[in-house]
Amino acid sequence: MSCLVDERTPTLTLPRSTGGGDKRHLTRILLLVVWAVCGAVVAAEPAIVVGKLDRVSTVDFESEVLPLLRDNCLACHNRTRAKADLILETPADILKGGENGPAVVPGNAKGSLMLVSAAHQDEPLMPPKGNKVSAMDLTSAQLGLIRLWIDQGAKGEVRPTKPVMWQAPATALQTIYAVALTADGRYAAAGRANQVHLYDLSSQRLLGSLSDPQLRQSGASVAAAHREMVESLAFSPDGELLASGGFGEVKLWRRAGPRSLFTLAAPTTTPAGVVACIADGRWIAMAQDGLAVQLFDAATGTWARSIAGSTSAARAMAFSADGAMLAVASADRGVRISAADGTLVAQMVSPVDVSAIAWAGGGKQVAIGGADGIVRLYSIPGAAGAAWGAVKELKGHAGAVTALAALGGD
Numbered sequence: 190m191s192c193l194v195d196e197r198t199p200t201l202t203l204p205r206s207t208g209g210g211d212k213r214h215l216t217r218i219l220l221l222v223v224w225a226v227c228g229a230v231v232a233a234e235p236a237i238v239v240g241k242l243d244r245v246s247t248v249d250f251e252s253e254v255l256p257l258l259r260d261n262c263l264a265c266h267n268r269t270r271a272k273a274d275l276i277l278e279t280p281a282d283i284l285k286g287g288e289n290g291p292a293v294v295p296g297n298a299k300g301s302l303m304l305v306s307a308a309h310q311d312e313p314l315m316p317p318k319g320n321k322v323s324a325m326d327l328t329s330a331q332l333g334l335i336r337l338w339i340d341q342g343a344k345g346e347v348r349p350t351k352p353v354m355w356q357a358p359a360t361a362l363q364t365i366y367a368v369a370l371t372a373d374g375r376y377a378a379a380g381r382a383n384q385v386h387l388y389d390l391s392s393q394r395l396l397g398s399l400s401d402p403q404l405r406q407s408g409a410s411v412a413a414a415h416r417e418m419v420e421s422l423a424f425s426p427d428g429e430l431l432a433s434g435g436f437g438e439v440k441l442w443r444r445a446g447p448r449s450l451f452t453l454a455a456p457t458t459t460p461a462g463v464v465a466c467i468a469d470g471r472w473i474a475m476a477q478d479g480l481a482v483q484l485f486d487a488a489t490g491t492w493a494r495s496i497a498g499s500t501s502a503a504r505a506m507a508f509s510a511d512g513a514m515l516a517v518a519s520a521d522r523g524v525r526i527s528a529a530d531g532t533l534v535a536q537m538v539s540p541v542d543v544s545a546i547a548w549a550g551g552g553k554q555v556a557i558g559g560a561d562g563i564v565r566l567y568s569i570p571g572a573a574g575a576a577w578g579a580v581k582e583l584k585g586h587a588g589a590v591t592a593l594a595a596l597g598g599d
Contacts, residue, residue, distance in 0.1 A: 236310045237326060240333030248338040250280055250345025257331050262315070264322035277303075280345045298339040308332050355416050358382040367421050371428035378431055380419030384412065385433055385442075399433070399442055414440065451490030453483075463503045467512035472529070474515055476503035482517060484529070496531040499523045505546040505557075516555050518543035524557060526569055535570050537577045547593035554580060558590025 248254065258277050264270075266277040275287030283292045283303065293301040306315040307327050316324035327335070338345075367380035376396075377388045385399040400412035415435035423432045431442040453475055463476045466487060473485045479502065481495040501521035508515055514534060518524050522542060526534040541559040549556050549566060558564045564583035570576060 237308045237332060238329045239308050239336055240329040242333045242337050248334060248341060251347050253334060254338050261324040279347045280343055293339050293343045295343040296340060298336040301339050304336055304339060367419055369422035369424050371424045372426055378422050380422050383415045383417055383419060385414040385419055453485050453490055454492055463506045465506040465508055467508045471512060474506060476506055478502040494531060496527050498525060504544055507546050507548055509548045509552045511552060516546050518546045518557060545590050545593040547595050549595040556593055558593050560589045562586035562588055562590060564590055
């Protein structure tokens, strides 16, 4: 009996039967056995032809070999998960090998287990059929590259990953792509480039910008909320949280509660009777009984200068909208207007005790309120000794006027 195997279709030739049932039965059995053996031979995994590269330049492991291993081998042969104790992340790891010894023999690709297994020339075949990480067989050209790398000595290194050097958006980029309002309509947030600006809508002024301290530590030149563009913003219903979204990240910002920034260094221990602030937050004025008004830098709390005032205790004080002048009403009914540098601009004596004062008329008028419940509006004279012009009186309060405010300074 002979068995002739063709690579395309297996065929079987048996001696011609001479008759007889037993012989025919034996023939069928032999046919099945031989067919099974021949079929097994045909089903064997064929080797992958290893390509031959026509090049003399040195193969770079990191840029040429490692990507092939990363796509098809490292899922099972890495430092975290090293099947058969084999790691293929660096040339040193590959030379060290695993349970079956070194994965490569420098200068001898034909004798290197790594190439033999990947080319399916011998067991174990790599990657295994039906693997769970979707690893694919290497192509002929890829195997040729690995063979050349091994024959060249299996050298190379994996260089440390360089940190990403972020660049801030151009300062000319000021487009707003996202805005958000609190439910009560008091505050607004605007995403401008990689910054988030907060606004007080009642006073129509900028409160400040959100700044991620980690970005500042990484060398950012400006206070930034994100590395990249801010493209979405949303306040929580209670306005305590703000979510900002950039490329691939969302940050949550919590509204800061009251906290002490600094303590004003008053000249004496006498309690401060009245305190006033400029609308833009540049200056803080503090008045103590019988002393000059003290002016402080609102950003740092440091003392700036003194503004001469009445020797009587201050009862009300207010800066003009532009911060250029300060109005002070005293217990002796005196009302003084001084420039921010301390120069006296105008003064008068009120007909009643003053408990409230506010600017109006675009900084050209002052309104005072006192014990009789009447709000009196005066125009400020241009000279310190000139008379004040009584503009109008607003009546209607049954009790004393204790606070005043003018919308928009008018």
